[in-house]
Amino acid sequence: MTAFGKLVRTTAFRLTLVYLFLFALFAASLLGYFAWNTRRLITEQIATTVNAETGELSDIFTRRGLHGLVFNIENRALRPGANLYLVATPQGRAIAGNVGSLAPGVMASTGWSETAYRRLDDQDSGDHRALVLVSELGGGFRLLIGRDLEERRRLFGIVAKAAQWSVLIVVVLGLGGGIFVARRVLRRIDAMTGTTQRIMAGDLSGRLPVGRSGDELDRLAENLNAMLERIEALMMGLKEVSDNIAHDLKTPLTRLRNRAEEALAKSGSEAEYRTALERTIEESDGLIRTFNALLMIARAESGQARGNMDDFDAADVAKGIHELYEPLAEDDGMTLHVRTASTPLHGNRELISQALANLVENAIKYGKPDPVVQPLSAAADAKEILIEARREGDFVLISVTDHGPGIPESDRKHAVERFVRLEASRTQPGSGLGLSLASAVATLHGGELRLGDAHPGLTATLAIPAAAGVSDRLAAQTPDVPQKVA
Secondary structure (H helix, E strand, O other): OOHHHHHHOOHHHHHHHHHHHHHHHHHHHHHHHHHHHHHHHHHHHHHHHHHHHHHHHHHHHHHHHHHHHHHHHHHHHOOOOOOEEEEEOOOOOEEEEOEEEEOOOOOOOOEEEEEEEEEOOOOOOOOEEEEEEEEEOHHHOEEEEEEEOHHHHHHHHHHHHHHHHHHHHHHHHHHHHHHHHHHHHHHHHHHHHHHHHHHHOOOOOOOOOOOOOOOHHHHHHHHHHHHHHHHHHHHHHHHHHHHHHHHHOHHHHHHHHHHHHHHHHHOOOHHHHHHHHHHHHHHHHHHHHHHHHHHHHHHHHHOHHHHHOEEEEHHHHHHHHHHHHHHHHHHOOOEEEEEEOOOEEEEOHHHHHHHHHHHHHHHHHHOOOOOOOOOHHHHHHHOEEEEEEEEEOOEEEEEEEOOOOOOOHHHHHHHOOOOOOOHHHOOOOOOOOHHHHHHHHHHHOOOEEEEEEOOOOEEEEEEEEOOOOHHHHHHHHOOOOOOOOO
16 A cells, blocks of 8 residues: 555544535635625615615606606716616607616516616626616606626625635645644554554564653553553563473472382382372372462452452451461461451452461461571560551551561562572472462552561561442441450
């Protein structure tokens, strides 16, 4: 397709043609109305003048007779720019006046008519047009008084020529403006098309150009760029997940196979087979937990869980997790505390509970005090883990604080990625998905996972925007229950 063909096919050019047609039609209608109204006003003025003069001359004929009428007409006909006058006998023979010829039949009937005529002193052989009034006098005589329509014709010609030039200028300027706008829009669309083609070819880093005008195309480009950034992040996450699954799950699967092989090769008694099967089941459970965590992260990141959101109290979730994990913490020689206030929240209770459970598991697993960093006098405080649920400004904060080695600030951004296990945690069991799930759940709810320093230790906080009206809806569903501090 040629450049001009692409140009005339653009929506901007077609809209310009539509607007041009409507504007030209409006301008032509306005000028036409002006011309018609002007014509009508001139005709009315001629009719008023002719009627007045007809009445005056008829009165002269009544008072002074035919001789007085002819005398007045001859005098009036000699004036510059005089009207048309003609007095005729009942047989149609001209007696006086300045009219040399008329269209046939004009004097035969009385009343108004528009006719061609020629003056007596007119050397031009061409006929002119006039608006005339024929009236009957006493004795069958006829009186014609009229006015030349040349003035009306000239004025109408001026308006018609102005209309022609106006329409021509409108068309030229409209087409020029349409081509300019269409080329400008087409240039921007072509730039967007080129970027999208590069993206379709596999370059996900491409972004649509954004101008400085802030118009609808710029807003569209900004939204599309935000979408492309999200798609690129998801694709990179998918690639990372695929790579991590290939590397991190290969080891447990290989270990599972080797143990099964070893059991077949070396085990001879029922007890040895049972032990091998138990270890195989334990390894399989770890793999299942890993895949369940991946599915839950994918569910949170895709937004599928938004359909299961409801109103609940985050304090109830914190207390439930405390009750569930308190025995596990005691088995590891740690103390689990909870501190809450009524904290209404709108979200997916299941996912928030799972995210908080992951944070508590990490605190129990990695939050044991480091004797090198902490003195023995602080050992009792260092073994405490605190779960909090509170409202702070426009956010609901659900946090878990431990007093272990923590996470260096330089590694905190990296720690929330899938399958990432920092150097200090490589000797601990786990898949490296706990913080990833917590971050995905916070993002699903429009919030974020914040990792802070507990001096020493780590504070992991789910910061979720508080929705309006949740307190009233919860109060209507359940009576107020006093909050307890464990």
